[in-house]
Amino acid sequence: MSITNDRQKKIRNFSIVAHIDHGKSTLADRILEHTQSVAKREMEEQLLDNMDLERERGITIKARAVKLDYTAPDGQEYVLNLIDTPGHVDFNYEVSRSLNACDGALLVVDSTQGIQAQTLANAYLAVDADLEIVPVINKIDLPAADPDKVRKEIEDVIGIPAEGCPAISAKSGLNIDQVLDKIISDIPCPKGDVDKPLKALIFDSYYDSYLGVVVYIRVFDGQIKSGDEIYMMGTGAKFTVVDVGTMSAFELAKSDYLAAGDVGYITASIKNVSDTRVGDTVTNAENGIDTPLPGFKKAVPMVYAGIYPADGAKYGDLRDALEKLRLNDAALTFEPETSAALGFGFRCGFLGLLHMEIIEERIEREFNLDLITTAPSVIYKIDKKDGSTVMIDNPANYPLVDEIETAYEPMVKASIITPSEYIGGIMDLCQDRRGVFIDMTYIDTTRAELHYRLPLNEIIYDFFDALKSRSKGYASLDYEIAEYVPSKLVKLDILLNGDVVDALSFIVHEEKAYARGRKICEKLKDNIPRQLFEVPIQAAIGGRVIARETVKALRKDVLAKCYGGDITRKKKLLEKQKEGKKKMRTLGTVEVTPEAFMAVLKLDDE
Amino acid sequence: MEKKLGLYIHIPFCEHKCDYCDFYSITKFDDYVRYTDSLLLQMEDFSEKASDYVVNTIYIGGGTPTAIPVKRMLEIIDGIYRNFKVDEKVEFTMEANPATVNKKMLKKYYKAGVNRISFGMQSAIDEELASLSRIHSFDEFANSYNIAKQAGFENINVDIMYGIPGQTQRSLGYTLEQVCDLKPTHISLYGLKIEEGTPFFEKKDKLDLPDEDTEFEMYKYAVDYLRFRGYWQYEISNFSKDGFKCKHNLKYWNCQEYLGFGPAAHSYFDNHRFSYKRSVPMFMDALEYVDAGIDILEEDYDITPEERVDEYIMLKLRLAEGLNVNEFKYNFNKDFSQMFEKELKLYIENGFMEFKNGNYYFTTKGMYVSNYILSTFMTCESDITKNIAKGLDK
Structure with missing residues (x-):
């Protein structure tokens, strides 16, 4: 039985969930400001999203937490632990763990847009975590705001009462006090027995070069202090606690102990984030608990791609970059890979496409490396005729046709919410991506939620972009990984000048091979400059060519007039040309722009 | 002489x-x-x-x-x-x-x-x-x-x-x-x-x-x-x-010296390439009011030994008679055939260049894509624009 002590009565652990751009981070900023945890002049827009990339994309990539001291209007002092969650389907597992560290959640809904796919997905995650949900209707200062309609939507679609929920403008700060009132009145205080053995949930961790790994935990039972011997039940790692404390807006604040109900950090000279997996349970090394908290999963990469330095000499730098990023990102995996076309690089595993793009961008920005990334691949399961089963994450390793008994590909269950006028176009898109329609429900008279079963390999390329373009940006997507199903898959090879370019091979469903082969040949043609020789581009399955394009030979590249002895100009021209060539990748005898590799991924022309 | x-x-x-x-x-x-x-x-x-x-x-x-x-x-x-x-x-x-x-x-x-x-x-x-x-x-x-x-x-x-x-x-x-x-x-x-x-x-x-x-x-x-x-x-x-x-x-084309006069004119003199800015009024003022210190140099740089090799290749190959390997060896103590063995073989086999009596030269087809080919002969790592910037600093 959990009991609540007086200390716990003054604690509220909550998180904010929302669809992208509905104002989650802005509300967090406002709450910080309102509780005086951050003086106004110290406010940097969206404080919690402190990666440049997060601010630019308007999404939260890493979970974060902050402790706020709040004096309620009645003079009572409270501790509010705000746990920020990542805001994208790629990070659903992290979201669910963060939510499990809370007792309640603010569900922010944009009053101009209403419920979107991630509103629902996050709301369900919060329900699954047994959280008290407090709806907050945002952006009521906008002309298109319709708070009453949204309130009704919340009640009808999600099924939680929204009567009297705060209607606010996080941007202007309107009615933020009501949100704080609701946090105190509606979100339950934490329970838990301080005298029981330690039971704490890891909901995030990051590497700090001085402290080692800083682990964010929520304590459910017992207490933890400096010098304690602890045990990570999932990974089996043991450590001696160095420090414990809480997270203020700008720094870690040491404290004597953390007890049941608290949210805080621990450090224990931990060298590797892979020892501190999100979702793992921390207990005492001696006389600990027997049963860990439920729901622990090791983050499993879903999407794999080859990442190569554009300049082959930067291989070592790329390895350093990946190693540094992995310190903070247990979900990122990589191992060395060699491509005949691209040289030395790494096969990297990601949670999803967004995760992949983030890693790429961070490598390019923070480590100043130009990259070439191959087409992302999902993991295929192949039953071979010899009775063995292999998992294939790299098209280069795909078995020969006659070795394959059955090939399987992973599916997802996708939920798409769209204004009704785009339903037709979206259904066409899903159909085109081999989707199987499950059902459709109307959220209200103007919007519907579509459910599809789709192959993961059809949505990892440009599905999201295509969805956005077909719905003028209004449709939203959420998906969860489902089962593997048997599938007629083939390996499509691309040949330049008669040679297979391993980095361009990919796995595709038999029915789509022709169309995609043709399209890739066309795209490549646009990305291969004319060179001294004619370059045939072919798409082939096995030895059978299914599509062909030709880049004609260069005929003219001459400076006819070298005027008045202006040699410098000619030199500059050649120098520039030489520089341009350096940027090209030479595949066998063919020069290809680095963009070619990405261009072939963007296949939806609409 | x-x-x-x-x-x-x-x-x-x-x-x-x-x-x-x-x-x-x-x-x-x-x-x-x-x-x-x-x-x-x-x-x-x-x-x-x-x-x-x-x-x-x-x-x-x-x-x-x-x-x-x-x-x-x-x-x-x-x-x-x-x-x-x-x-x-x-x-x-x-x-x-x-x-x-x-x-x-x-x-x-x-x-x-x-x-x-x-x-x-x-x-x-x-x-x-x-x-x-x-x-x-x-x-x-x-x-x-x-x-x-x-x-x-x-x-x-x-x-x-x-x-x-x-x-x-x-x-x-x-x-x-x-x-x-x-x-x-x-x-x-x-x-x-x-x-x-x-x-x-x-x-x-x-x-x-x-x-x-x-x-x-x-x-x-x-x-x-x-x-x-x-x-x-x-x-x-x-x-x-x-x-x-x-x-x-x-x-x-033969890397011989010349002096240019007037705005926008180019010179190659005493191992030095320079040219003047494209402005008649500025040119006239600069020469009339010497003490005003008007700088009319657009570019002004010495040619490094490495650049000299590049220039020589680029200019000589514009000529129909092409580049003579003995002369190249005499000037730079380098073997042109060896420096670009792979490239030359490719170009000759495919009819872009020919080699006769010690001379490498472009065919008509080769001349018309000469920039492309010449850029593969450029060895100089020094950035020419850097040299130009240096010249402007003077």
């Missing part, structure tokens, strides 16, 4: 600026006295530095040299002879725009020492001339050409352009025929290039330009036709009767 020097004098004035032209020239200018004085002052500046050189080529180009008053031109020519030692067998070229010359003028220039005229004709078809916004017709050119002959000029170059909007292989053939019938000693064959900053660049999508393949066919046809008429190609764009190669232009 005395060192040889080429002189280039820039006359950046035109009656009308052609829509495709990006050379530096201005219109509506009338202070020729002051410009001439500036040129003379600049020659004086170099007079002493060039005292142990003999000038064996002079080239007065533009712009339109024949657009300025004869009196001023004669002062300039006089200035050359006063400030430099000039070989008595000097090749002395003046560019002339058809329809801007008369017999009296040309006779005076001939008497003053000019012995070669270069006509910017471009095409024998008036519609094509109009599309280039040239101010003359073909008849006017033919007339000017005959005047030059009558004035005593035997060494005459005619510029022909291909790739003109609306031009066809047939119309180019007609132009070539008309020009060859006049029996000039030298023909320059230039492809129209659409340069940024010109009116043509602005409207390039609307121009009826031949495509890459057609242009190559035109070039190849012209090369063949000119050979048939006795004009030997000695450089990518230059053709001549026996004994009439342009010695001044050859200095550029």
Whole structure:
């Protein structure tokens, strides 16, 4: 039985969930400001999203937490632990763990847009975590705001009462006090027995070069202090606690102990984030608990791609970059890979496409490396005729046709919410991506939620972009990984000048091979400059060519007039040309722009 | 032995600026006295530095040299002879725009020492001339050409352009025929290039330009036709009767020294490349008000030994005779065949280059993609723009 002590009565652990751009981070900023945890002049827009990339994309990539001291209007002092969650389907597992560290959640809904796919997905995650949900209707200062309609939507679609929920403008700060009132009145205080053995949930961790790994935990039972011997039940790692404390807006604040109900950090000279997996349970090394908290999963990469330095000499730098990023990102995996076309690089595993793009961008920005990334691949399961089963994450390793008994590909269950006028176009898109329609429900008279079963390999390329373009940006997507199903898959090879370019091979469903082969040949043609020789581009399955394009030979590249002895100009021209060539990748005898590799991924022309 | 020097004098004035032209020239200018004085002052500046050189080529180009008053031109020519030692067998070229010359003028220039005229004709078809916004017709050119002959000029170059909007292989053939019938000693064959900053660049999508393949066919046809008429190609764009190669232009390709005078003029002198900014007023002010410290240098840099190798390759290979491996070895103590063994093999096997009697040279097909090929021979790692920046800092 959990009991609540007086200390716990003054604690509220909550998180904010929302669809992208509905104002989650802005509300967090406002709450910080309102509780005086951050003086106004110290406010940097969206404080919690402190990666440049997060601010630019308007999404939260890493979970974060902050402790706020709040004096309620009645003079009572409270501790509010705000746990920020990542805001994208790629990070659903992290979201669910963060939510499990809370007792309640603010569900922010944009009053101009209403419920979107991630509103629902996050709301369900919060329900699954047994959280008290407090709806907050945002952006009521906008002309298109319709708070009453949204309130009704919340009640009808999600099924939680929204009567009297705060209607606010996080941007202007309107009615933020009501949100704080609701946090105190509606979100339950934490329970838990301080005298029981330690039971704490890891909901995030990051590497700090001085402290080692800083682990964010929520304590459910017992207490933890400096010098304690602890045990990570999932990974089996043991450590001696160095420090414990809480997270203020700008720094870690040491404290004597953390007890049941608290949210805080621990450090224990931990060298590797892979020892501190999100979702793992921390207990005492001696006389600990027997049963860990439920729901622990090791983050499993879903999407794999080859990442190569554009300049082959930067291989070592790329390895350093990946190693540094992995310190903070247990979900990122990589191992060395060699491509005949691209040289030395790494096969990297990601949670999803967004995760992949983030890693790429961070490598390019923070480590100043130009990259070439191959087409992302999902993991295929192949039953071979010899009775063995292999998992294939790299098209280069795909078995020969006659070795394959059955090939399987992973599916997802996708939920798409769209204004009704785009339903037709979206259904066409899903159909085109081999989707199987499950059902459709109307959220209200103007919007519907579509459910599809789709192959993961059809949505990892440009599905999201295509969805956005077909719905003028209004449709939203959420998906969860489902089962593997048997599938007629083939390996499509691309040949330049008669040679297979391993980095361009990919796995595709038999029915789509022709169309995609043709399209890739066309795209490549646009990305291969004319060179001294004619370059045939072919798409082939096995030895059978299914599509062909030709880049004609260069005929003219001459400076006819070298005027008045202006040699410098000619030199500059050649120098520039030489520089341009350096940027090209030479595949066998063919020069290809680095963009070619990405261009072939963007296949939806609409 | 005395060192040889080429002189280039820039006359950046035109009656009308052609829509495709990006050379530096201005219109509506009338202070020729002051410009001439500036040129003379600049020659004086170099007079002493060039005292142990003999000038064996002079080239007065533009712009339109024949657009300025004869009196001023004669002062300039006089200035050359006063400030430099000039070989008595000097090749002395003046560019002339058809329809801007008369017999009296040309006779005076001939008497003053000019012995070669270069006509910017471009095409024998008036519609094509109009599309280039040239101010003359073909008849006017033919007339000017005959005047030059009558004035005593035997060494005459005619510029022909291909790739003109609306031009066809047939119309180019007609132009070539008309020009060859006049029996000039030298023909320059230039492809129209659409340069940024010109009116043509602005409207390039609307121009009826031949495509890459057609242009190559035109070039190849012209090369063949000119050979048939006795004009030997000695450089990518230059053709001549026996004994009439342009010695001044050859200095550029043979890495020989030349001094340029006037705004936008280029020089290669004493292991040093430099050029002046594209501004007549600035040029005149700088030379008149010496103490004002006006810097008219656009670029100014020494050539490193590595750059010298690149330049040599790039310039020599423009010539039909190409690059001689023994000379290369003598100059740089390097084996050209070995340095680019892989590349040369590829180019020769595929008909872009040939190798004969120790010379590597481009075929016609190779010449037309010479930039592409030359860029694979450039070894210099030093950034040329860095050198230029350094020069500007001085």
